[in-house]
Amino acid sequence: MMKLLKIRKTNIALTAFFCGLMFTASAQKSFKYGAALQQVDSTGFYRISLKPGFVAKARNDMADIRIADTKGKFVPYIQAGSLPQKNQQSFVVFNRIDRHLPTDTGTTYVVENKTGLALDKLWIKLQNTAVQRKVNLVGSDDLQQWFAIQESIPLQEAVQNSEGTYMQLLSFPASSYRYLKILVDDKNKTPIKFLQAGIYTEYAKTLAYTPIPSLQFTHADSNKTTFINIKLNDNYQVNKLHLNISAPKYFKRNITVYQIIGSYKEAVAEAELNSTKNNDLLFSSKASQLLLQIANGDNQPLTITGIDAYQTDQYLVSYLDGKQSYRLLAGDSTAQAPEYDLKFFADSIKGNIPTISHGAVVKNNTVLLVQTKADKDYTVLIWLAIVIALGLLLLLTLKMTKEVGKKVGDKNS
Template sequence: MTRLKPRMNKIACLTLLFCGLMLSASAQKNFKYQAALQKINSTGFYRISLQPALVAKAKADLSDIRVIDAKGNFIPYIQAGSLPQKDQKSFVVFNQVDARLSTDTGTTFIVENKTGLALDRLWIKLQNTAVQRKVNLVGSDDLKQWFAIQEDVPLQEAVVNSEGTYMQSLAFPTSNYRYLKILVNDKNKAPIKFLQAGVYTEYAASLTYMPITPVQISRTDSNKTTYVTIKLNDNYQVNKLHIDITAPKYFKRDVMVYQITGRDKQLLGEAELNSAKPTDLLIAAKAGQLLLQISNGDNLPLTIKGIEAYQSDESLISYLDGKQTYKLLAGDASVQAPEYDLKFFADSIRDDIPQISHEAVQKNTAYQTKQKKAGRDYTVFIWIAIIVALGLLLFLTLKMTKEVSKKAGKEKD
């Protein structure tokens, strides 16, 4: 028995290591794209800026983005918008609105954004809970017609404290809807208790945007209406459109913004183009083509010199080792948002951490290999190897048990 025990421990460790490596390698092959992270010189927290080219390859909620090191290990991160705000004085509580619809299922919580600010984060205060729920966030300007903003956002479990409440940040594409509704998927379950929701004005006012290029536009004028088609070379996340209007000097036109996906046309929102204020349209789109429908009335069509598209700043916070190299993975529609312990230590992250970015987005070579050899999918063989290894471990365990039993029987005799 003394000889078998070290051997069994060694086999068990090797088996677990082998299984871990196989599963990690298999998981990485499901991501279509990769981008090397900028080299760092010291260990610590870093803010990783996500460029439009990478966000275009990821899911709309960015849940399929992963940070990995040179050994293939997934590195924990949190979205930068989830960091708690230090200045509580700048927190504005939104008024709660009672406007539950008969079609709503589950708990609803509706608030009014009277600030007029474009938001990509909403902080909600909840009674402490340890249950797992997901919420959908929708927006409206009239409490009648609602538009999807973000779906299946997981609610975090409460952090241990003595207050009985906790704050969570909901991240979503930049929007300027007047009303925001949180719909909890808790049908036939005990409801979640929302206490309040609001925004840190200093954070909202400091939103920054990244340009998306190239932008191709075409237009047609007919029946007192101008149609402007905006084409991008990928399914970019678009949060702002700047329209350069050179004539006439005074104008005030209604505009409707649509997202085009194949043959589907989805209304993103309605706005106003006014010569008295910046001609920026704040939207939340994930598409390669948009359509502007401008109502001219009895006026001449607007002279549009050009249109610029922007993505709101998206970034991750991660603790990186200065001696390691890292890269980002994206492009796996089947994965869910990761759950890392790092979210419970957000208070330890300073505001002035260094910012890094990533290099050009490339196809993940592991995924390419898998695609080219469509007739030779080695996933089955990997699982067979794992099963064989586990079977060998079980066989040796049973053998050791029998020998121990025989030895114990002989000692009794």
């Protein structure tokens, strides 16, 4: 009887192993795209640069990005913007604006950015809380019209401390709005308490951008308005457009930027083109098509000789093993944002860690656990082998159970 139990345990363990293999393979296959990470020469923290081509394949909130090792296991990471700042004296507090609209359904916190700089990070100071909330960040230049910047940003729970307060960083696409509003999704819930919001002076500098390739545009003039249609070859994250304007010598025009998604047109920014400025348009959009609308008034249309698109530099920080190879994964519409313990140890990461990049983005047609040639897909054979193995295990179990049962019956007789 003990032998029978031992056989059953062995077969259950083998069945669990194969089921785990099937689940891991299925999990990896749910990500539509992948890119090989640059091989690291030693174990430690690395800053991983995300190219526009990879970010284009990820969701808007980038919650579906994963780092996988050769065994198919996910490796913890944090966004580079989540690294804490050591020098508390460099914190610049933004003035709070008391403004609550009737349409605001939850807690709101409005601050004014008087620096005039484009920001991609905002530090907020909160009273300690252990609840989970999500916030939306919107921007405005006149406190009347508000434009979306980032949605569904999770607020972290307070780390244990004796101060009664904690800091959290909100990272978002670069925006130059004068006013920023934090909208908390806490309708019919007890509100959380905001104490301050601001930036560290280390971030009060020019942002770094990466060019987006293969931009094409056409323009048409109609009824004192110029319409410029911009097409990209993928669903890129666009944070800056630079317009090369050759004529006239002096101009001052209002411009509206729309993103086109299917048949839906959404305004993402309103700005001014001025011959005394650099004519950079800063906003946040993730689309393959943009529309610019320039109000000319009674003036001649602007002569635009070129348009350049850029994405703000995006980084992940992860602890990588020098003996391992890694891949980036993205493109899973059902993936939830990962919750890694690494975020609680961000203060252990030094600021001068090495930077690595990734290779070309390809469709994730192969299971990571099996190293196959790039031009062949053995997925069907792998599944077939797993099914056959499970069938053989089942037959073996039944056969051995009958034999042991027969022997037990002979002894009893």
